[in-house]
Amino acid sequence: MQSDYSLPHTEEPRVPISAVKRDPAFSALDRRSFLMCAMSAGAAGSIHQLARPLKAMPVWNNEQKQDDAQFTVEAQFYQKLPNKKVKCKLCPRECAVGDRERGYCGVRENRNGTYYSLVHSRVCAAHVDPIEKKPLFHYLPGTMAFSLATAGCNVNCKFCQNWNISQARPEQAPAQYVPPKRVAELAVQYRCPTIAYTYSEPVVFSEFLMDAADAGHEAGIRSIVVSNGYMQEEALRAAYGKMDAVKIDLKSFSESYYRNVVTGQLKPVLDSIVTLRKLDKWTEIVYLVVPTLNDSDVEFRGLARWVKQNVGADVPLHFTQFHPDYLLKNLPITPIPTLERARDIALAEGLHYVYIGNVPGHPAENTYCPQCRRMLVERVGLEIRQMLIHKGECPFCKHTIPGVWHV
Amino acid sequence: MRNERTASRRDFLRNCLAGAVGLAVADQPVALDAAEPVTSLGKSRVVIAQDAQMRGAGTGVDGGRVLSLLDHAMQRLFNARDPIQPWIRMVRPGQMVAVKVNTLGGRGLSTNVQLVEAICERLQAAGIRAQDIVIWDRDSAELERAGFRVRTGASQVQCFGTDRVGFEEDLVSYGSVGSRLSKILTQRCDVLINVPVLKDHDGAGVSIALKNMYGVIHNPNKYHPNGCDPYVADVNMLPEIRSRLRLHICDATTACFEGGPAFKPQFAWQQNALIISQDPVALDTIGWQTIERKRAEKGLKTLAAEDRTPRYIATAADADHQLGTNDPRRIELVETRGS
Numbered sequence: 234m235q236s237d238y239s240l241p242h243t244e245e246p247r248v249p250i251s252a253v254k255r256d257p258a259f260s261a262l263d264r265r266s267f268l269m270c271a272m273s274a275g276a277a278g279s280i281h282q283l284a285r286p287l288k289a290m291p292v293w294n295n296e297q298k299q300d301d302a303q304f305t306v307e308a309q310f311y312q313k314l315p316n317k318k319v320k321c322k323l324c325p326r327e328c329a330v331g332d333r334e335r336g337y338c339g340v341r342e343n344r345n346g347t348y349y350s351l352v353h354s355r356v357c358a359a360h361v362d363p364i365e366k367k368p369l370f371h372y373l374p375g376t377m378a379f380s381l382a383t384a385g386c387n388v389n390c391k392f393c394q395n396w397n398i399s400q401a402r403p404e405q406a407p408a409q410y411v412p413p414k415r416v417a418e419l420a421v422q423y424r425c426p427t428i429a430y431t432y433s434e435p436v437v438f439s440e441f442l443m444d445a446a447d448a449g450h451e452a453g454i455r456s457i458v459v460s461n462g463y464m465q466e467e468a469l470r471a472a473y474g475k476m477d478a479v480k481i482d483l484k485s486f487s488e489s490y491y492r493n494v495v496t497g498q499l500k501p502v503l504d505s506i507v508t509l510r511k512l513d514k515w516t517e518i519v520y521l522v523v524p525t526l527n528d529s530d531v532e533f534r535g536l537a538r539w540v541k542q543n544v545g546a547d548v549p550l551h552f553t554q555f556h557p558d559y560l561l562k563n564l565p566i567t568p569i570p571t572l573e574r575a576r577d578i579a580l581a582e583g584l585h586y587v588y589i590g591n592v593p594g595h596p597a598e599n600t601y602c603p604q605c606r607r608m609l610v611e612r613v614g615l616e617i618r619q620m621l622i623h624k625g626e627c628p629f630c631k632h633t634i635p636g637v638w639h640v
Numbered sequence: 641m642r643n644e645r646t647a648s649r650r651d652f653l654r655n656c657l658a659g660a661v662g663l664a665v666a667d668q669p670v671a672l673d674a675a676e677p678v679t680s681l682g683k684s685r686v687v688i689a690q691d692a693q694m695r696g697a698g699t700g701v702d703g704g705r706v707l708s709l710l711d712h713a714m715q716r717l718f719n720a721r722d723p724i725q726p727w728i729r730m731v732r733p734g735q736m737v738a739v740k741v742n743t744l745g746g747r748g749l750s751t752n753v754q755l756v757e758a759i760c761e762r763l764q765a766a767g768i769r770a771q772d773i774v775i776w777d778r779d780s781a782e783l784e785r786a787g788f789r790v791r792t793g794a795s796q797v798q799c800f801g802t803d804r805v806g807f808e809e810d811l812v813s814y815g816s817v818g819s820r821l822s823k824i825l826t827q828r829c830d831v832l833i834n835v836p837v838l839k840d841h842d843g844a845g846v847s848i849a850l851k852n853m854y855g856v857i858h859n860p861n862k863y864h865p866n867g868c869d870p871y872v873a874d875v876n877m878l879p880e881i882r883s884r885l886r887l888h889i890c891d892a893t894t895a896c897f898e899g900g901p902a903f904k905p906q907f908a909w910q911q912n913a914l915i916i917s918q919d920p921v922a923l924d925t926i927g928w929q930t931i932e933r934k935r936a937e938k939g940l941k942t943l944a945a946e947d948r949t950p951r952y953i954a955t956a957a958d959a960d961h962q963l964g965t966n967d968p969r970r971i972e973l974v975e976t977r978g979s
Contacts, residue, residue: 316899318842326865331842332902333744339861389862391818396811400859404803496865559811560818 303410304355304403308341308348309440310468317346323468324387324436325501338437339402340385352383353441356416357398357408358432361423363615367431367459368590370600371549371636372478372515374610375617378457379420382432383408383441387463388497390484391560392523399433413441413448420454426640427477431459439472446475462505463497469505470512478515478637481506485520485527486536494526494561503539510544515637517549519590522567522575524555533575537582546585547635552576553590569595604632683972684919684965686926689713691978694893694912700754701893701912707758709978710889713916714762716974724765730886731831733767736774738829738884742837742852742891743777743786748903750786751835751891755914759833759889760797774798776824778855798828807858815874815960819857825880832884838915838927839896840907840935844868845943845950847901848927849888849920850876850963872952873961876920882963888923890915897934909934921956921964922971928953 310322317332321341328336330343340352359381364373366380384406386399393399398406411419420428428449430442435458446456455477462481464472473479483502484495491499509516520536522528540548552575554567572589576597579587589597593614600610600622607629611619621627622634691709694701711723718726731737739759741751760773771794777783780790780801791799805827807820825832836852843864844851850872854860863871876882892915898907911930917923928950932942943949957966965971 316904317902328864329842331900332904333746334901335861337861337864339859400862402858402861405807405858496862560813 305349306353308350311348319343319348338385338387340437350440351403352438354412355383355408356381356411357406358382365615367480377425378427378429379425380429380431383438385437386434388495390495393559396559413444416445417448417452427455427457429457435460436464462502480517482519486532519551521553533578537579549586551588551590602627605630684922685972686917686922687713687717687974688915689976690913703754706754710758712978713914727762727766735830736772737831739775739833741835743782745903746785753787770797778802814877817874822856831886834888838892840898840900845948846928848924869952870955873956888920919964924953925966
């Protein structure tokens with residue numbers, strides 16, 4: 234599960250549909266119009282105030298009983314086995330799932346030997362977010378992203394901030410039917426140049442993501458994904474091949490951390506990052522720094538060296554601050570000096586764009602030219618204060634600054 | 641300092657009230673508490689009661705014979721002279737009793753409706769009001785597919801799934817598990833009676849009493865890796881579950897030796913038995929052996945040979961969990977036949 238951001242610019246939810254619906258400020262908007270997107274005008278400030286209601290809403294509202302059939306499509310990545318079993322080929326976990334059972338993600342079910350996704354068009358959270366919230370700093374800065382999620386995740390990070398939806402089964406997370414074309418229409422309606430698949434774990438709703446990306450592209454809307462990258466290569470190429478930019482949450486640089494804190498594996502994630510670069514997808518990496526668990530110099534150095542050697546020094550790397558949540562409430566917020574130490578190590582190893590996240594106003598939120606060291610993009614929280622990059626170059630020394638800077 | 645504050649007037653009154661209630665019930669028959677570690681109780685008794693004539697000439701079980709078999713088994717488990725006495729020892733009038741069934745396997749391999757009706761009959765005979773009994777599993781539609789009738793009306797035994805009421809907002813955790821609990825458990829249940837099915841499980845090895853508690857949590861899909869070990873044991877350690885569990889009545893009328901947990905007729909057999917215990921670890925140990933015997937009879941490999949040993953049973957018995965015993969020397973197995 235990604236969204237390791239904490240307050241204030243957390244990539245946590247998500248205005249659940251019903252929560253926004255209850256807000257009288259939006260009562261004039263019709264249900265099908267996905268009212269919660271309405272705050273596009275309000276931008277970041279109001280979004281934060283609205284991002285809270287999930288915990289206030291009932292987990293289950295009987296009146297919202299959903300028609301299972303409309304969200305159910307045959308899964309794309311699986312293999313049939315004898316005795317009505319199936320093997321999921323979506324993520325490295327390769328769940329062997331018996332009849333009437335679900336995979337680890339909780340959103341895929343074996344029904345009589347056929348494997349189904351239960352979350353196609355089943356949107357449980359949607360929002361209009363600044364793209365910096367994902368965070369993508371080198372991709373269409375200053376624009377808004379029409380951001381959505383379904384329930385489910387293929388890992389179980391102990392620090393997850395969106396566990397209410399990521400660790401829920403679809404029937405436990407109130408949702409609305411929002412088919413791909415409607416997603417694209419809403420992005421257009423709210424003047425978002427991108428659709429962002431985020432909040433929970435888009436790996437598990439790949440079929441929906443692919444269809445929505447196609448619908449978006451037909452309408453001139455790009456797609457970006459915020460993901461843990463824990464995916465098999467074939468599925469990754471098929472699903473994220475349709476993305477225009479990708480942000481990967483690299484949770485740690487150690488297998489033991491992945492095993493014990495994430496319930497996953499490191500190696501497949503690293504492989505995914507390499508594959509994405511081969512696919513020429515704009516990629517940024519986030520590393521949530523959790524005190525005492527993944528904050529050693531050795532790990533920071535190993536990570537930076539791996540990034541430089543395998544995907545290049547120009548791939549942005551974000552070190553973000555941890556806030557206690559879910560099953561990791563016993564650890565403190567990451568001290569800012571720890572984040573600064575991580576950044577210093579990564580810069581010393583030769584990475585060009587290393588950011589500190591979740592610390593609004595910290596100078597390491599800004600983009601600096603790696604050649605002349607001048608500030609090129611000034612950010613405070615999710616807000617862009619200055620944007621000096623012109624035609625992809627530093628205006629002072631003409632050094633090329635990698636990224637996609639303009640729509 | 642909050643922790644050092646003196647008792648408030650409200651606390652004082654609450655404590656007095658609790659004391660008064662305690663005195664009031666003191667002269668009633670003593671109800672059993674949740675199963676204590678068997679290490680302090682000596683051997684764990686497991687009763688297997690079988691009735692070869694349970695189905696008569698038909699394929700369905702006979703409700704009267706099931707009730708009779710249940711009575712017989714309960715009397716043997718509790719050394720009771722009459723069929724109501726064991727229930728009186730477990731429940732008190734005014735308590736809410738939840739009967740957790742297992743309905744994943746549809747009509748072919750779910751907790752038998754007639755067995756649950758028999759349990760409800762005995763609970764009412766012990767003084768529990770019909771409306772204070774709830775038959776439940778995770779999903780109402782699954783209950784109906786298994787033959788139960790969803791009921792929520794007044795003055796009748798309730799029957800519905802967690803989907804009707806949802807899960808608690810807050811997480812509870814033990815060991816490797818962090819989950820939300822069904823509100824049926826937390827809000828509609830003082831005493832929990834577990835009525836699982838005897839079956840093979842493709843991931844866990846077997847699914848009997850301990851694993852049936854996966855139906856109480858919101859995220860069972862997260863706890864199937866590694867043969868469900870240690871997750872099954874950890875789920876059963878959640879205080880909200882452990883403190884309510886009184887009895888495990890495993891439905892082995894139809895059981896499954898391969899291909900579970902879903903129903904596959906070619907792997908099901910009619911054992912026509914109930915396996916009853918207050919120790920879920922001992923019950924699972926005996927149930928596992930029963931499945932292994934059937935597998936051997938059918939020429940199948942052992943679960944260990946298929947790398948499906950239900951290791952979570954041993955974990956449930958270990959020093960960290962102490963949910964019961966898996967040591968055959970400490971299990972008193974009583975095999976009996978109903979008339």
